[in-house]
Amino acid sequence: MNKLLLIIQREYFSRVKKKSFLLMTILGPLLMAGVMIVPVWLAMRDKTEHQVFVLDHSGLFIDKIPNTKEIKFTYGVGTIDSAKAKLKNGPFDMVMEIDIEAINNDKTTPHLYYKKEPGISTQQYISNTMENILFDYRLQGDSIDVGKIERARRPVEVKTIKVSEDGFEKKTSAETNMIVGFSLAVAIYMMIFLYGAQVMRGVIEEKTNRIVEVIVSSVKPFQLMLGKIIGVAMVGLTQFVLWIILTFAISTFVTGVLFKDQIADKIKQEQQISKVMKDDITSHSDKMEKVKTPNEAIDVLDNLSKIDVSHVILVFAFYFLLGYLLYAALFAAIGSAVDSEADTQQFMIPVTAPLIISFAIAQGVASDPDSGLAQFFSIFPLTSPIVMMVRLPFGVPTWELALSMVMLVVGFLFFTWLAGKIYRTGILMYGKKTTWKELGKWLFYKG
Amino acid sequence: MTPILEVKNIHKNYANHVALRDVSLVVEPKKIFGLLGPNGAGKTSLIRIINQITGPDSGEVLFNGERLAPKHVDFIGYLPEERGLYKKMSVGEQVMYLAQLKGLKKDDAKIKLQNWFKKFEIENWWDKKIEELSKGMQQKVQFIVTVLHEPKLLILDEPFSGFDPINAQLIKNEILELREKGATIIFSTHNMGSVEELCDHIALINKSEKLLDGSVKEIRKNYKSNIYHITFKGNLMGFTNALWAGAELLDKKSDDDVHSVTVKLLRQNKPNDLLQAVLNHAEILSFQEVVPSMNDIFISVVENKTELNTQSTFTE
Numbered sequence: 001m002n003k004l005l006l007i008i009q010r011e012y013f014s015r016v017k018k019k020s021f022l023l024m025t026i027l028g029p030l031l032m033a034g035v036m037i038v039p040v041w042l043a044m045r046d047k048t049e050h051q052v053f054v055l056d057h058s059g060l061f062i063d064k065i066p067n068t069k070e071i072k073f074t075y076g077v078g079t080i081d082s083a084k085a086k087l088k089n090g091p092f093d094m095v096m097e098i099d100i101e102a103i104n105n106d107k108t109t110p111h112l113y114y115k116k117e118p119g120i121s122t123q124q125y126i127s128n129t130m131e132n133i134l135f136d137y138r139l140q141g142d143s144i145d146v147g148k149i150e151r152a153r154r155p156v157e158v159k160t161i162k163v164s165e166d167g168f169e170k171k172t173s174a175e176t177n178m179i180v181g182f183s184l185a186v187a188i189y190m191m192i193f194l195y196g197a198q199v200m201r202g203v204i205e206e207k208t209n210r211i212v213e214v215i216v217s218s219v220k221p222f223q224l225m226l227g228k229i230i231g232v233a234m235v236g237l238t239q240f241v242l243w244i245i246l247t248f249a250i251s252t253f254v255t256g257v258l259f260k261d262q263i264a265d266k267i268k269q270e271q272q273i274s275k276v277m278k279d280d281i282t283s284h285s286d287k288m289e290k291v292k293t294p295n296e297a298i299d300v301l302d303n304l305s306k307i308d309v310s311h312v313i314l315v316f317a318f319y320f321l322l323g324y325l326l327y328a329a330l331f332a333a334i335g336s337a338v339d340s341e342a343d344t345q346q347f348m349i350p351v352t353a354p355l356i357i358s359f360a361i362a363q364g365v366a367s368d369p370d371s372g373l374a375q376f377f378s379i380f381p382l383t384s385p386i387v388m389m390v391r392l393p394f395g396v397p398t399w400e401l402a403l404s405m406v407m408l409v410v411g412f413l414f415f416t417w418l419a420g421k422i423y424r425t426g427i428l429m430y431g432k433k434t435t436w437k438e439l440g441k442w443l444f445y446k447g
Numbered sequence: 448m449t450p451i452l453e454v455k456n457i458h459k460n461y462a463n464h465v466a467l468r469d470v471s472l473v474v475e476p477k478k479i480f481g482l483l484g485p486n487g488a489g490k491t492s493l494i495r496i497i498n499q500i501t502g503p504d505s506g507e508v509l510f511n512g513e514r515l516a517p518k519h520v521d522f523i524g525y526l527p528e529e530r531g532l533y534k535k536m537s538v539g540e541q542v543m544y545l546a547q548l549k550g551l552k553k554d555d556a557k558i559k560l561q562n563w564f565k566k567f568e569i570e571n572w573w574d575k576k577i578e579e580l581s582k583g584m585q586q587k588v589q590f591i592v593t594v595l596h597e598p599k600l601l602i603l604d605e606p607f608s609g610f611d612p613i614n615a616q617l618i619k620n621e622i623l624e625l626r627e628k629g630a631t632i633i634f635s636t637h638n639m640g641s642v643e644e645l646c647d648h649i650a651l652i653n654k655s656e657k658l659l660d661g662s663v664k665e666i667r668k669n670y671k672s673n674i675y676h677i678t679f680k681g682n683l684m685g686f687t688n689a690l691w692a693g694a695e696l697l698d699k700k701s702d703d704d705v706h707s708v709t710v711k712l713l714r715q716n717k718p719n720d721l722l723q724a725v726l727n728h729a730e731i732l733s734f735q736e737v738v739p740s741m742n743d744i745f746i747s748v749v750e751n752k753t754e755l756n757t758q759s760t761f762t763e
Contacts (some may be wrong), residue, residue, distance in 0.1 A: 006547050014536060210531035214592070217498040217525040218548040220517070428500070430529070441462040445501075 003219045004227050011202065011231025016238060025239055029246035036247075037254050050122060053092040055083045057100040060137060065129050071122060087115050094118060096126070108134065177393035178366045184316050184389040185362060187240075189355060191324050192385070195236035196331040200344065202228050203335030203427070212427045221424040225336075226416075229328040236324070315392055318405060323385025326412045327351070333419035336426030337434045358386035369394040379404045381411025418443065449512040451476040451600055451631045452497065457506035459492050466492035467503070468655040474600075474633060474648075479626055481646035481663070482635040485749055488652045490635050491528065494602055497633075498525050511599070521550035524598030528605045528635070530589055532577045539573035542592050549596040556595065563591045567617075582609050590618060594625060601625060604635045619645065639742035649741075653749050663741070670744050673712040674737040675721065680705055681729035689728045694721055709737065 015021055050071045055078065056062050062075045074092070076083070083095045095113040102108045108130065112118065139146050160173065203225075206212040215224055334347040358377065365374040369391045377387040378396070384404050388396070396404075425442040426434070452474040459467040467489045474480045484490050495501045497508060499520060508515040510522070532541055539560075546556035564570045567587055577585060586609045594601060603622070607615045622632060622645065634646060642649060643663065651659035659666065674697070679686065683706050687696055693716045698709040706729075712721060722734065739747075 003548055006544065010544050014533075018535075205533075209534060210527075210529045211533055213500070213527040213529060214525070214531075214545065214589075215548065216500050217523070217527070218520060218545070221500075424501075428495070438462070445461070 004223050007219065007224060007227025008231040008234070011228050012234050015198070015232065015235045021235070021239070025242050025246070028239070028243045029250050032243070032247045033250040033254065036251050050094055050116070050118060051092045052094040052096055052126075053083055053086050053090070054096050054098070055080060056098045056102075058098055058102040060103055061098060061130060061133060064133050065126070068125065071125065084113055087113065103134070103137065174366075174394075178390075180312070180393040181366060181390040182362065184312075184392065185359070185386045187316075188320050188323050188385050188389060189359070191236055191240070191320060192327045192355065193352075195232050195324060196327045198235070199229055199232050199328045200331040200335035201341065202232065203332050203423070204338065204341055204344075207336065207427050207430075208339065216427070221427060222420045225329070225332050225420060225423050229325060229332060232328065233321070233324055312392055315401065316389065319385040319388055319408070322408050322412050326381065326385075326408070326415050327355075329412075329416040329419035333422040333426065336423040337429075337439060339430065339433075343433065354380075354382035355386060358383040362387065362390045365390045366394075369396075375400065379407055381408045381415075384408055421445075448476060450474055450509075451511055452633075453509040453512075454493070454497070455507050455509070457493065457496060457503045457508070459489075459496065459501070459503050465655050467496075469506075470652065470655075470657050471506075472650055472657070472660070474631060476599075476631050477626060477629055478647040479622070479632045479634055479645050481642045481649035482633055482652070483637075483639075483642065483649055483745060484652035485637075489655045490652055491604070493652070494525070494527075494604060494633070494635065497602065498523060521596065522599045524549075524593045524596065524601045526589065526593040526601075526603045526606055528608075532585060532589060532592075534578040535576060537574050537576055538580070538588055541577065542588065542595070545592045546595050549598075551596050559595055559597075560591070563595065567591070583611060583614055586610055587614065590621070594621070597628075597630075599630060601630050601632045602635075603632060605637070606634070607636070607638060607641060639740065639745055642741045651745065651748055658748050659744075666744060667738050667741070670739045670747075671736065672739075673716075674709060675712065675718060676707070676709050676733070676735045676737050677725075678705065678707050678732040678734075679725070679729035680732060683708075685728040686725055689725045690721075691724070693724055705732070 049069075052071060052073050054061065054065070054073050054075045056075060065073050067073055080095075080097050083097070086092045087095055093115045096110050097113070098108075098110045102110070110126070110130065112123070112126070136146060139149065206215070206224075212224075219227075330351050334344055334351060337347060338344050361373060361377060365371070365377070365387055368374065374387065374391055377383040378391050379400065384407065388401075388404055421443045422439055425445055450473045452472070454470060454472040457467050457470045459465070470489070470493060472480075482490055482493070492501070496503050497515075499515060499517065510516075510519045513519075536544075542560055543553070543556055546560065547553060551559070561570075564573070569584070569587065572580065572584070572588070577588070580588070590606070593603070601622075606618060606622070610618060619641070622634075626632060634642075636642060646663050648662050649659070649666065650657055661669075681704065683699065683701060686706070686708070690696060690710060692713070694710045694712050696708060696710055700707040710721070712718070718734070718736070722731070725731070
C-alpha cells in the first residue's frame with residue numbers, strides 16, 4: 001500500500017476516533033442551532049399576560065387600543081387613587097392614566113403604574129398604538145384626507161442591476177453580497193485556523209514523542225508532512241459536513257417539533273394583529289414599515305438566488321482547500337521548528353498576519369470591490385483566500401479570478417516546498433531555540 | 448562477498464560546523480559492527496545518512512553494491528537513540544502502522560507481530576495504549592517495530608538504554624540470533640562492555656573523523672603494550688632487583704608475603720625472559736598478559752588523538 005495513503009489514513013482515523021472530535025461535532029451544531037433558535041424561542045415563549053386598567057380622561061382612546069395576547073385593556077372611569085387601588089385587589093397589574101389634555105398637548109405622556117414590571121415591548125406597543133390613534137385623530141380634525149397622505153408617503157428602495165459584458169442583466173444587492181462574501185471568508189478563516197493549528201500540534205507531538213525519527217527512516221519527511229496536512233484536511237471536511245448536516249437537522253427538528261404550537265400561535269396572532277390594523281380605517285406610516293419587513297427578507301432570499309450559486313460554491317471550494325493547504329504547510333513548518341507549543345508565538349504572528357490584514361481590509365473591499373486594493377489582495381496568494389471570497393458575490397472578471405487561482409496554486413507549491421525544507425531539518429533539531437536566521441540556513445541544507 | 452554497506456568519503460557540513468570529514472567504512476555482511484565515539488562525534492549524522500534521512504554533501508553510500516536509493520529503506524531497520532511512539536495510540540495499531548510503513552503487507556505484518564508478541568510474552572498488550580506501558584515495556588515494543596520487517600541491515604543506536612539487566616540480556620540474545628539468521632547489525636553505543644561482548648568489528652569516530660577501524664580482536668591485540676600481571680610469594684625487594692633493566696614496575700600491591708605487581712616489558716624482551724629473571728627470587732602464583740579493554744582503548748584514542756592517529760594507520 002502506498003505509504004502516503006497509510007499516513008493520511010492514520011492521521012485521519014486517529015483524529016476522528018478521538019472523543020474530542022465527537023464532542024466538537026455534537027457541540028458545534030448545538031451551538032449554531034442555539035444561535036439560530038434562542039432568539040426565536042425568546043420571542044415565542046409564553047409572555048406574562050398584562051391586565052391594564054385604562055383611566056382615559058381625554059376619552060379619545062377608550063376602546064381603541066387593540067388587545068393582544070399579552071396585553072388586555074379594560075377601560076373605566078374614576079379617580080387615579082381608586083384606580084390604583086385596583087392594583088392591590090383587582091385582576092389588574094397595570095394602571096394607565098391619560099390626562100385630559102392628551103389630545104392637545106405637544107407631547108402626550110400617559111402614566112403607567114405597575115405592579116409587575118412591563119417589558120420594553122409592552123411600552124412600545126402602547127406608545128406606538130396611541131401615536132397612531134392620535135395621528136389619525138388630528139388629521140381628521142384638520143379635515144385632511146388620510147388616503148391622500150397615505151398615497152403621498154411611499155417608500156423608496158434602490159434596486160441594483162448588474163449589466164455584464166455580454167449584456168446580461170442581473171439584479172444584485174450589495175447587502176446580500178456582503179453577507180455571502182463575509183460568511184464564505186469566515187468559513188475559510190476558521191478552516192485555516194482550526195485545522196492548520198491541528199497540523200502544527202500534530203508535528204510538535206511527533207517531535208516531542210520522538211517518533212519522528214523512526215518514521216522518517218521509513219518515509220520521506222515531505223511525505224509525512226503532506227500526509228498529515230491531507231489527513232487533517234479530511235478531518236476538517238468531515239467535521240464541516242457533519243456540522244452542516246447536524247445543524248440543519250437540529251434546527252429543523254426543533255422548529256418543526258418543539259415549537260410547532262408556538263409557531264402556529266404566532267402566525268394566528270400576527271394575522272389577528274394585521275386584521276385589527278386593517279380594520280382600522282385609517283392607515284399610517286408605522287403600518288407601512290411593518291409590512292415592509294417580510295418583503296425585505298424575501299428580497300434577501302431573492303437576491304441570494306440571483307447569485308450564481310454553483311459558480312460561487314466551486315470557487316469557494318477551490319479557495320477553501322488551497323488556502324488551507326498553503327497555510328497548513330506553513331503551520332507544519334512552524335511546528336517543526338519549535339520544541340513546544342509555547343514557543344510557536346514568534347513564528348505564528350508573521351504567518352497569520354496576512355489573514356488578519358485580509359479581514360482588516362475586507363470592509364473596504366466590499367464597499368469598492370473593483371478597487372486596486374481589492375484587486376491586489378485578491379490575487380496575492382496569502383490573502384486571496386479571504387479577500388477573493390469577499391469580492392466573489394459582487395462578480396469578479398474572469399481573467400482576475402483565473403490569475404488569482406493560478407497564483408494561489410503557485411503560492412501553494414512554493415510555500416509547501418519552502419515549508420518542506422524547514423520541516424525536514426526542524427523535526428530532527430532538539431533543544432535550542434530556533435531563530436529566523438537559522439530557519440533561513442535550513443533552506444540551504446542538502447536533502 | 449559484497450559488503451552490505453560501503454560508505455565512501457562522506458562529507459557533511461552543517462551551518463556552523465563539520466559533522467563528518469571524509470569518513471569511509473566497510474560493513475561486511477552477517478557481522479556486528481560497532482560504531483563508537485563520544486557524544487557529538489558525528490555518529491548520528493552518519494547513521495542518518497545511511498537511513499537517507501539526510502544526504503551527504505559529498506561522497507556516496509553503497510547498499511549491497513548498489514548506490515543507496517529510496518527503495519533500500521525497506522531493507523534497513525533503525526532504532527534511533529532518541530526514540531518514542533505515539534502515546535495515545537494502541538500498541539497493536541501502532542506497530543501495524545509502522546510495519547506497513549516499512550513495506551510489509553497487512554496480513555504478513557499481523558502474523559509476524561503475533562509471533563514476536565508471543566516470543567516476548569506480551570500478547571495481552573495489543574489493545575493497551577503506549578502511555579499505559581512502562582519505559583522498559585515501550586522499549587520492547589520499539590525493538591519489535593525495528594526488527595519486524597526482517598531487515599538485512601539493522602542499525603541500533605544505544606539499544607540497551609532503558610532496559611533492566613534481564614531485558615537487556617533478552618535483547619542481546621535477540622541481536623545475536625538475528626545475526627545468525629543473516630542480518631548485519633550496526634551497533635552504536637558508549638557501553639564498551641557490550642562492544643567487547645557483541646561486536647565483531649568496530650570503527651571509532653571522534654570530532655567528525657574516523658580514528659580507528661578494525662576487528663575487535665585485532666584492535667585489542669594492537670593496543671597491547673607488553674604489560675603483564677604477576678602474583679608471587681616471596682621477597683618484593685629481591686623480585687624488583689631481578690627485573691633489573693628488562694622490565695619496569697608499574698604498580699604493586701602486597702598482602703603479607705603475597706605480592707601483586709604490574710610490569711611492562713622493555714625493549715625486545717619476551718615474557719619468558721621475564722619469567723626466567725624472576726623465577727629464582729619468587730614463587731610465581733599467576734602470570735597473565737594484560738590486554739587493554741575497549742574502554743581503555745576508547746579513552747586513550749579519544750584523548751590522545753594525535754598520538755594514536757599515527758598508530759592507527761596499521762589497521763587500515
